[in-house]
Amino acid sequence: MNGQEIAFLALAVVGGLAGLFVVTSRNVVHAALWLVVALSSVAGVFLLLAAPFVAFVQVIIYVGAIVVLILFGIMLTRAPVGRRVFDNSLRARIGALVIGGGMFAMLTWFMVDAWSGERITNRAPTTTEALGNAIFRNYVLPFEAVSVLLLAALIGAIVLARRD
């Protein structure tokens, strides 16, 4: 159990608990803040998996933009902050727990069955230059397509949300 595994276990415990609190929190704003913790722990996991650029992008875009957008959405839809938030009936929640737990059990069983003894060997972190080369040499077409998608989403969000 080297330092890398200990760090990963710490991040995984924090991130897993935060993810659990996101979906079970009564207060919607608390859930958004737990989402920040979960996304940050995922960024830490990316660092441990030798992907620093993806970790930075995760923090900047997910934590920095998407969570702020979600908080604005919570504010503008005046979700019941502080008061008890409406939730599904107990039967629906137990059903969702069965489905979620069953999915976790199934996924874990399949993965243990397939990759039980494999290890990720340590190597140098992926430089931004190498990632840039990969994107702009091998994946230029998806890059341009994502640009068009972002433009369409931007225009669509503005058109949908404007008051006229």
Place this chain on the structure above:
Amino acid sequence: MPLLYPLVFAAFLFSAGVYGVLARRNAVMVLMSIELMLNAVNVNLVAFSAYLQDKLLAGQVFALFVVAVAAAEVGIGLAIVLLIYRNRETVNIDEVDLLRW
């Protein structure tokens, strides 16, 4: 580290997201759970990219594209939620059932 560590972490986040989508009725909560699921997918992609050590870095590039698409989707999703709230004064997705039978 063992490959199973990030994979099980991703599976747990994904299952938590599935529970959130099914059990919560606030539309913004559902969007947050979808973000959890997308993050789990990203962890999986980057873990396999690190394990396979591919020269094309396909896992990390795809993870970046997933982040971009998730950002676009959250923007559109929140615009729709905003519009629903303006017209119906509620964000309870159980009450938006005009197209149901």
